[in-house]
Amino acid sequence: MKGDMMKQTFDQDNSGEPRFVCDDHMGKLARYLRVAGYDAVFDSAMDNNRLIQISLDEKRYILTRDRRLVERRLVRYCLLLKSDRWQDQIKTVAEHFGLVFSKSRMFTRCLEDNTPTVRVAKEDVRGRLWPYTYVHHDEFRMCPACHRIYWAGSHVAAMYTRFEEAGIPVVD
Numbered sequence: 689m690k691g692d693m694m695k696q697t698f699d700q701d702n703s704g705e706p707r708f709v710c711d712d713h714m715g716k717l718a719r720y721l722r723v724a725g726y727d728a729v730f731d732s733a734m735d736n737n738r739l740i741q742i743s744l745d746e747k748r749y750i751l752t753r754d755r756r757l758v759e760r761r762l763v764r765y766c767l768l769l770k771s772d773r774w775q776d777q778i779k780t781v782a783e784h785f786g787l788v789f790s791k792s793r794m795f796t797r798c799l800e801d802n803t804p805t806v807r808v809a810k811e812d813v814r815g816r817l818w819p820y821t822y823v824h825h826d827e828f829r830m831c832p833a834c835h836r837i838y839w840a841g842s843h844v845a846a847m848y849t850r851f852e853e854a855g856i857p858v859v860d
């Protein structure tokens with residue numbers, strides 16, 4: 689059997705962009721998918737039964753390297769990954785699902801809890817930022833769940849570089 693194997697292609701009624709649930713070894717992959725604005729559930733405490741249940745209930749593709757998990761009868765939406773490097777994993781996921789990595793999508797999702805972030809006015813976050821950050825940036829996003837603030841600082845440019853090093857072009 690070949691390495692990267694997809695158990696099922698898109699469902700007819702799953703018309704939006706693909707959503708994912710990552711197994712308990714895929715924390716890094718989940719995080720980088722979130723960076724790029726993709727919906728990736730991950731909880732290191734989640735067991736495989738719960739993982740499968742979420743996949744079925746929410747039509748999420750399980751991302752895993754566990755062949756035995758993929759072969760379980762109940763599993764319907766799944767991509768089996770071969771590599772243990774997040775760079776290879778995300779490239780495979782991007783190719784299979786036609787994901788686009790664009791600057792406008794970056795940080796539209798909270799890295800910690802996967803909640804979509806919302807734009808917030810600069811004045812509203814003033815007291816929560818270092819003065820340097822406040823002076824040099826005008827656009828901020830906030831996670832409504834955990835209230836983390838995101839902005840396009842140097843860490844974001846570093847993220848683009850990491851994607852490009854992984855072989856994934858970041859478009860405007």
Ligand SMILES: [Zn+2]
Nearest residue numbers: 798801831834
């Ligand atoms: Zn959050």
